[in-house]
Every structure is written in C-alpha cells, then in structure tokens.
Amino acid sequence: MPASAGGEGPAPASKGGRPRDPKVDEAILAAALEVLGEQGYARLSIEAVAQRAEVAKTSLYRRWAGKDALILDAVAKVGLAGRPEPPDTGSLHQDISTYLRALIDFRQAQVWVGEVLADPELKRLFGQHLGGELTAGFRTIIERAVERGELGPHTDVELLAVLPTALVHHHYVLTGTVPDEQLAQRIADQFFGPGARIAES
Secondary structure, three states: OOOOHHHOOOOOOOOOOOOOOHHHHHHHHHHHHHHHHHHOOOOOOHHHHHHHHOOOHHHHHOOOOOHHHHHHHHHHHHHOOOOOOOOOOOOHHHHHHHHHHHHHHHHHOOHHHHHHHHOHHHHHHHHHHHHHHHHHHHHHHHHHHHHHOOOOOOOOHHHHHHHHHHHHHHHHHHHOOOOOHHHHHHHHHHHHOOOOHHHHO
16 A cells, blocks of 8 residues: 655554444545645645545544555545456567557546646655556556567566656656547557667667
8 A cells, every 4th residue: 555755654543442444435535636736735635635525534544644645545446446457469560559448548647647747745755655657557458568579588578568657657747648549549659669779679
C-alpha cells in the first residue's frame, strides 16, 4: 500500500475493533478521486471527502494517516484499476502502438490525472510511489519482444519501459496540448518500428 511523504501510510485498523467494511473503503476512495477532480489537491480536505462518501471523518483517520496516503491509495486502487492490459500481438511495434493509444484514451477519461499533473507535490508523490504502475505494461511488452528475439538479449528493458510515457508527458509539459493517438503512433513508429535502431539492439 502506498506511503505518503515522510513515511506515512494508511493507518491500520485498531486492534480489537470491528472489521473494516470493504464497501466503506470503496466509497471513500471513489469520493476522494471525485473531490480531487473537482477541487484540486491543494483544496481537498478530509472533511470534504468524508462528506462526499457520507461517512464520519473518523472513518478516514482510522484508515489513512492523512491526505497524501488517502489520495495515493485512491489512485492505486480505483483510479488505475481500469487501465488497459498490454496486448500481445507478436509485434513490438504493434503492441507499443496499441497499448500507448489505449493508455492515452484512458488518461483523457480520468479527471484526476489533470490534477496530478497540475500539482507539483502530488506529481512528485505519484511518481515516487506509483510510477512503476505506469511502466509495468510497457515492461511486459518489451520483455516479450526480448523473448521472441525481436530485441537483443542485452536490451535495457527498464529504460525502454519508461520511454513511451516519458515522451507523452514531455510533450504535454512542453506544448500544453493533450496527447492523442497520432502522437502515440509517431512514438511507436520512430522508436519501436521495424526500421528503428532500437529494434536492432
């Protein structure tokens, strides 16, 4: 479970108390993402999330040490839960193109993503604790390409796994424009296509 800055993480349920109700957890996490998308990270408060989830503030404090831990948990368990699975077409280029387009579509449908990118502190926490979640699918695709012999045995899998999302984020920061499927195709063609030197490593 993600921890917040300073080593804080979701507070464990008190010993000897009643078992935690999963439905309450789900309601709180969903409410946290809704409030984040509406109010932004700086203005979000535990009180506002409790009110949206229709639970007492104590229900939140028994589960999470603070706002950081709550939001990271909400993103990990609810926000990223519906992200697409990496395809397995047998082609590195096709897998990267398909998966990156799907991720861009998924990202555009999630209001909370804009808030993560807009708030420096939340973006730092997100990258620190959940960055691996975003590159895991690309890592799987690249590892499969190595196993097929499409990429060489000495391929730097971790570096290549970061490349697609790093390029998408860099494009957004520099241009201020929302990434689209055309950008996804350009990245796949330039860096993972049959003629790309990366595919010859």
